[in-house]
Amino acid sequence: MEAVDYLAEERRKAEFDVEEMKIVWAGSRHAYEISDRVSRLVASDPVFRKDNRTMLSRKDLFKDTLRKAAHAWKRIIELRLSEEEAKTLRFYVDQPAYTDLHWGMFIPAIKGQGTEEQQQKWLPMAYKMQIIGCYAQTELGHGSNVQGLETTAKFDPQTDEFVIHSPTLTSSKWWPGGLGKVSTHAVVYARLIIDGQDHGVHGFIVQLRSLDDHSPLPGITVGDVGMKFGSGAYNSMDNGVLRFDHVRIPRNQMLMRVSQVTREGKYMQSDVPRQLVYGTMVYVRQTIVSDASRALSRAVCIATRYSAVRRQFGSQNGGPETQVINYKTQQSRLFPLLASAYAFKFVGEWLKWLYADVTQRLEANDFSTLPEAHACTAGLKSVTTSATADAIEECRKLCGGHGYLSSSGLPELFAVYIPACTYEGDNIVLLLQVARFLMKTVSQLGSGKNPVGTTAYMGRVEHLTQCNCEVQRAEDWLKPSVILEAFEARAARMSVACAKSLSKFSNPEEGFAELSADLVEAAVAHCQLIIVSKFIEKLQQDIPGKGVKRQLETLCNIYALYLLHKHLGDFISTGSISPKQGALANEQLRLLYSQVRPSVIALVDAFNYTDHYLGSILGCYDGNVYQKLYDEAWKDPLNETVVPDGYHEYIRPILKQHIRNARL
Numbered sequence: 210m211e212a213v214d215y216l217a218e219e220r221r222k223a224e225f226d227v228e229e230m231k232i233v234w235a236g237s238r239h240a241y242e243i244s245d246r247v248s249r250l251v252a253s254d255p256v257f258r259k260d261n262r263t264m265l266s267r268k269d270l271f272k273d274t275l276r277k278a279a280h281a282w283k284r285i286i287e288l289r290l291s292e293e294e295a296k297t298l299r300f301y302v303d304q305p306a307y308t309d310l311h312w313g314m315f316i317p318a319i320k321g322q323g324t325e326e327q328q329q330k331w332l333p334m335a336y337k338m339q340i341i342g343c344y345a346q347t348e349l350g351h352g353s354n355v356q357g358l359e360t361t362a363k364f365d366p367q368t369d370e371f372v373i374h375s376p377t378l379t380s381s382k383w384w385p386g387g388l389g390k391v392s393t394h395a396v397v398y399a400r401l402i403i404d405g406q407d408h409g410v411h412g413f414i415v416q417l418r419s420l421d422d423h424s425p426l427p428g429i430t431v432g433d434v435g436m437k438f439g440s441g442a443y444n445s446m447d448n449g450v451l452r453f454d455h456v457r458i459p460r461n462q463m464l465m466r467v468s469q470v471t472r473e474g475k476y477m478q479s480d481v482p483r484q485l486v487y488g489t490m491v492y493v494r495q496t497i498v499s500d501a502s503r504a505l506s507r508a509v510c511i512a513t514r515y516s517a518v519r520r521q522f523g524s525q526n527g528g529p530e531t532q533v534i535n536y537k538t539q540q541s542r543l544f545p546l547l548a549s550a551y552a553f554k555f556v557g558e559w560l561k562w563l564y565a566d567v568t569q570r571l572e573a574n575d576f577s578t579l580p581e582a583h584a585c586t587a588g589l590k591s592v593t594t595s596a597t598a599d600a601i602e603e604c605r606k607l608c609g610g611h612g613y614l615s616s617s618g619l620p621e622l623f624a625v626y627i628p629a630c631t632y633e634g635d636n637i638v639l640l641l642q643v644a645r646f647l648m649k650t651v652s653q654l655g656s657g658k659n660p661v662g663t664t665a666y667m668g669r670v671e672h673l674t675q676c677n678c679e680v681q682r683a684e685d686w687l688k689p690s691v692i693l694e695a696f697e698a699r700a701a702r703m704s705v706a707c708a709k710s711l712s713k714f715s716n717p718e719e720g721f722a723e724l725s726a727d728l729v730e731a732a733v734a735h736c737q738l739i740i741v742s743k744f745i746e747k748l749q750q751d752i753p754g755k756g757v758k759r760q761l762e763t764l765c766n767i768y769a770l771y772l773l774h775k776h777l778g779d780f781i782s783t784g785s786i787s788p789k790q791g792a793l794a795n796e797q798l799r800l801l802y803s804q805v806r807p808s809v810i811a812l813v814d815a816f817n818y819t820d821h822y823l824g825s826i827l828g829c830y831d832g833n834v835y836q837k838l839y840d841e842a843w844k845d846p847l848n849e850t851v852v853p854d855g856y857h858e859y860i861r862p863i864l865k866q867h868i869r870n871a872r873l
């Protein structure tokens with residue numbers, strides 16, 4: 210059989226309606242239609258070509274990015290694309306650019322932290338891209354510790370201005386995307402100083418470059434921070450460095466929704482909580498969870514299709530060898546990642562809803578759900594990005610040697626994705642925020658304040674710390690109530706154990722620091738419970754299409770039991786399940802792998818990714834891997850000449866040295 214036929218045969222085996230699954234994956238029929246149309250539009254446009262990206266020099270890559278961003282903007286206007294269509298276009302263009310920060314952080318920062326008046330002044334210019342902005346928070350010396358930022362904004366009552374200044378080397382802004390070469394403006398985070406008094410970190414709109422000739426304005430030193438990990442990848446972004454030398458801005462350019470400075474230099478705070486200064490990060494963390502499902506599904510699609518095409522060993526009587534996807538080890542590494550892609554998709558959808566809900570409440574001055582929104586966005590951002598980064602590397606290994614080729618698409622996907630574990634909050638720092646939230650929740654149990662939302666299960670802490678898992682046979686692990694209780698018991702017991710250990714310290718902060726590794730594990734358990742429970746909730750909805758719900762149930766069980774197997778130590782040491790029940794879960798997991806096996810190619814087809822978007826020879830739809838790999842090799846610049854440059858200088862003299870030696 211030709212390699213090209215393997216995937217067609219696989220598609221015939223699917224046990225569900227793949228067209229209906231595409232709609233579930235997209236979120237709705239409307240979203241599916243947009244995604245399908247826009248992905249084809251991008252794939253057929255020569256300007257969006259990206260197959261040569263990893264070969265470009267930094268300068269050429271950056272110019273290519275500018276060209277793509279300008280072309281994308283032109284198409285958005287010409288085709289009158291809606292916001293949803295424009296975001297979809299950005300997703301399929303698949304090249305990080307300054308526009309991500311303009312639309313994704315600069316505009317949201319003004320919307321979330323600016324007054325009505327400030328929004329009316331700045332947003333129309335930003336929406337038309339008459340100004341281009343970035344989010345300048347992090348400095349050379351401080352990223353995680355936002356309260357440690359050193360840039361100052363001193364109020365000058367004589368001129369009614371703020372003077373923005375970088376007092377030290379470590380106060381240089383460092384990292385902001387879009388800052389290095391493009392942004393004309395930035396939301397700059399700086400310490401507000403009035404009459405010598407420090408009022409902490411606030412956001413200010415600062416113009417950086419001339420709107421006439423793009424040169425930096427007086428007092429501003431700005432540039433790019435330099436090459437980053439990998440070829441292509443995030444190097445399309447101009448992450449920047451910025452210093453201020455007493456730069457003056459009008460008083461009304463401080464973002465004043467949370468606190469205000471009057472003409473007289475009086476500092477005033479609204480009823481709005483101070484934490485809203487961090488609101489843009491909450492927004493972006495929420496979007497990063499959905500991005501995780503995209504990156505993960507892309508890697509999984511490549512590894513799954515290739516695993517069905519690739520054959521090694523097991524030929525009988527001259528017949529074909531075994532498809533590597535049929536090895537149980539390959540399945541136990543790959544299928545949980547497929548299940549995780551679906552799990553992250555659904556938790557991402559839920560988080561979007563949660564964020565919309567908290568935004569609506571904030572507008573009505575109801576701040577009660579802000580701490581939970583912060584904990585959920587921080588925790589889920591952390592857990593999904595860490596899992597996705599690991600999974601992309603696992604997918605590379607699942608593709609054997611060919612996975613290491615740039616043309617597999619996996620090295621660049623890994624390089625572009627891994628900073629997600631760091632930006633928008635280092636993943637460990639964010640889990641510690643979740644842990645603080647959990648410890649607060651535990652400390653309030655019994656105070657009459659019932660935990661709600663994602664911590665509602667803590668309200669049943671007495672039951673959860675004593676209950677015995679009811680599993681007796683492997684198939685008992687298929688009951689959603691059993692899975693849920695095991696995850697709840699594990700999370701509750703880990704949090705309660707941390708709280709008990711903390712209570713032994715006379716200084717709680719010292720205790721928190723000492724126990725931080727355990728606290729991070731408790732936070733992970735809580736976040737995994739959220740993901741599992743949102744998957745189970747999704748299955749309670751009406752899901753049309755032959756076999757679609759059944760496949761999703763299988764994936765949900767795989768995801769939960771894979772986590773249980775991976776973290777067996779937690780489940781057993783907390784007494785949430787017994788070792789025997791752990792073994793039964795593993796037995797059930799093996800059966801689930803066999804059950805999902807016939808449908809896996811259709812399950813990755815349901816992502817509806819074009820070959821252009823996948824950017825991988827190993828993952829191409831037709832599975833014609835070998836021919837394409839062979840053809841691709843000859844396109845490498847090294848193969849432009851048969852004899853390489855440098856032969857005469859460096860190879861020939863070595864080869865000929867025996868002649869010289871013989872003459873000696």
Ligand SMILES: CC/C=C\C/C=C\C/C=C\C/C=C\C/C=C\C/C=C\CC/C=C/C(=O)SCCNC(=O)CCNC(=O)[C@H](O)C(C)(C)COP(=O)(O)OP(=O)(O)OC[C@H]1O[C@@H](n2cnc3c(N)ncnc32)[C@H](O)[C@@H]1OP(=O)(O)O
Pocket residue numbers: 285291292295296299308309310312313314344346347352353354355356386484485487488490491493496579580583631632633634635638642645
């Ligand atoms: C039309 C469209 C056209 C085209 C489309 C084109 C483009 C595409 C559009 C969109 C793309 C969308 C999105 C993509 C955008 C960007 C993504 C891509 C790249 C990423 C770029 C990266 C940017 C960055 O990295 S920005 C910098 C991020 N920095 C951090 O995350 C720093 C992390 N540190 C912190 O967050 C904090 O300092 C801290 C760790 C939380 C500690 O803070 P602090 O010391 O002040 O706090 P305490 O621990 O003492 O806590 C005090 C108190 O506050 C609570 N708290 C903390 N944080 C928050 C919060 N965020 N919200 C609410 N509450 C918070 C905390 O719990 C404590 O509460 P209690 O007192 O009650 O305990």
Ligand SMILES: Cc1cc2nc3c(=O)[nH]c(=O)nc-3n(C[C@H](O)[C@H](O)[C@H](O)COP(=O)(O)OP(=O)(O)OC[C@H]3O[C@@H](n4cnc5c(N)ncnc54)[C@H](O)[C@@H]3O)c2cc1C
Pocket residue numbers: 310344345346347350351352353354383384385386443448628631632633634635636637638641
């Ligand atoms: C590609 C990329 C794009 C970025 N874009 C932007 C941008 O547009 N705008 C912007 O303002 N910033 C941006 N950043 C900066 C980013 O937000 C920070 O790098 C990030 O928040 C991490 O902070 P840090 O670099 O200070 O890490 P550090 O805090 O120095 O982390 C170093 C190590 O210390 C550990 N650590 C730190 N604090 C604690 C603690 N309290 N307890 C335990 N461990 C701890 C961390 O886990 C980590 O292992 C970007 C960064 C990258 C890599």
